[in-house]
Amino acid sequence: DVKVTQSSRYLVKRTGEKVFLECVQDMDHENMFWYRQDPGLGLRLIYFSYDVKMKEKGDIPEGYSVSREKKERFSLILESASTNQTSMYLCASLKRGGAKETQYFGPGTRLLVL
């Protein structure tokens, strides 16, 4: 079974703090993604990576950065957290090619910025 894990289910931070959200997948997937989910807005792509050290901006990258030093790990960084970054953050991964080219999602991290 594919497993995508996220470092925390719930996180409370203060405005201005640097926040790291970690995502790890154990199935040698090339592509990894960070989305945020807000009520009534569906999921919006923040960043994605198609290889180690490679990253591309998604639809809403402002205020975020990412790091992919190893294939299995994709980190989302909030350099200076703000209250409008309070949200649910979902990580996903995908193995390119073949019949199983499907995103697998982690359980999500609910971030509250005070």
Added chain:
Amino acid sequence: AQKVTQAQTEISVVEKEDVTLDCVYETRDTTYYLFWYKQPPSGELVFLIRRNSFDEQNEISGRYSWNFQKSTSSFNFTITASQVVDSAVYFCALSEVGTNAGKSTFGDGTTLTVKP
């Protein structure tokens, strides 16, 4: 730019009714994937189906069926004989392929409530 529209924000039905969730998409790509996901109250996204843009065959899986019509850019999802456990938020998504496989645009979701 890609766009996915789920016009129904909320649907409420009584158990055993059939229900169809609509999804309309826009893309300039000739090759793409379409997905449906279920998000129960627990919050985790559950994959339901993936469709390739070149495969317009309808699909049935138990009580679930999907109707893909490229001519109208629609990918609708029908639940037959709905059950209380079907209550969830359902998302339709459009994804790129190739190196960007999985890079997805999601609709805003349809909240389905099935009452006993």
